Amino acid sequence: MRRVQIECLGVFRELGDSIEVDVAGETIGDVRAALSKHLEQASQSELTSTLARSVFASGDQMCRDGDPCPDTVIAVLPPVAGG
Amino acid sequence: MELFERTDGEHFSCGLIDGPCPQTGWDVRVADPTHGATSIFLGVVRNHNAGESAVAVDYDVHPGLAQKALTELCIELTARFPVKLWMIHSRGLVQVGEASVVIAASSAHRQDAITCVSDAIDALKVRVPIWKREIAPDASHRWLDGHSLRDDT
Numbered sequence: 001m002r003r004v005q006i007e008c009l010g011v012f013r014e015l016g017d018s019i020e021v022d023v024a025g026e027t028i029g030d031v032r033a034a035l036s037k038h039l040e041q042a043s044q045s046e047l048t049s050t051l052a053r054s055v056f057a058s059g060d061q062m063c064r065d066g067d068p069c070p071d072t073v074i075a076v077l078p079p080v081a082g083g
Numbered sequence: 084m085e086l087f088e089r090t091d092g093e094h095f096s097c098g099l100i101d102g103p104c105p106q107t108g109w110d111v112r113v114a115d116p117t118h119g120a121t122s123i124f125l126g127v128v129r130n131h132n133a134g135e136s137a138v139a140v141d142y143d144v145h146p147g148l149a150q151k152a153l154t155e156l157c158i159e160l161t162a163r164f165p166v167k168l169w170m171i172h173s174r175g176l177v178q179v180g181e182a183s184v185v186i187a188a189s190s191a192h193r194q195d196a197i198t199c200v201s202d203a204i205d206a207l208k209v210r211v212p213i214w215k216r217e218i219a220p221d222a223s224h225r226w227l228d229g230h231s232l233r234d235d236t
Contacts, residue, residue, distance in 0.1 A: 009143055009145055009212070009214060010143055010214030010226055011214070011226035013143065014226075050228075053231040053233060054231070054232075054233070055231075055232045055233050057145070057148055059147060060147040060148050060150075060151050062148075062232070064234075064235040065235055066235070075145060075148075077145060077148070077212050077232060078214065078226075078229070079228060079229035079230050079231045079232070080208075080209065080210070080211060080212050080213055080214065080229045080230055080232060081208070081213065081214055081215045081227045081228065081229030081230070082142070082172060082184065082207055082208055082211045082212075082213030082214075082215075082229075083126050083172075083183070083184050083204060083207060083208045083213075
């Protein structure tokens with residue numbers, strides 16, 4: 001188990017600008033699972049479907065679920081809506 | 084205040100700005116004596132959306148990824164079209180009637196500038212990490228849904 005800091009963007013800012021989750025595993029997919037569990041515990045399960053359509057990033061690099069989780073802050077990016 | 088500005092020094096410039104975008108002066112920025120056409124798109128915050136009233140939109144941005152996405156988009160567009168291109172987007176609060184995005188392009192003949200600007204705003208909306216938090220007259224807010232960046236599902 002490792003603690004990962006997640007930077008929240010878009011609608012995930014409703015959780016705060018950043019949160020920490022305990023991740024059981026080494027991949028971005030494990031971070032996704034940990035955040036999903038956090039949403040349930042924080043009574044924010046309405047964000048679960050948004051999370052399924054969200055991506056993660058480390059710095060200016062997008063991450064896929066199979067990628068190893070870097071030892072940095074991970075940003076969660078919900079569907080984008082600029083313009 | 085500009086958060087960043089990127090340019091290749093010849094074909095394009097792009098950037099993010101805190102607050103609303105200036106609505107004038109873009110024709111001068113893309114002026115070129117060999118170009119006979121200029122097309123300018125202003126994205127302006129309106130007072131309604133999906134049947135709900137709005138007074139402003141608060142734009143959230145991932146600056147690093149937005150910079151990267153805007154720059155990549157400009158490189159792609161200037162490779163496809165013989166244009167001089169400017170793209171800028173707001174971060175933070177933009178009131179009704181103010182511009183949140185400006186895209187300007189000039190070209191020798193009109194079709195390249197017009198098509199480039201149209202393709203640019205379509206791509207910006209689905210590729211650049213920017214999010215809208217719409218503010219209602221009673222100060223409540225709602226985040227607007229958008230386009231998923233996932234490519235692994």
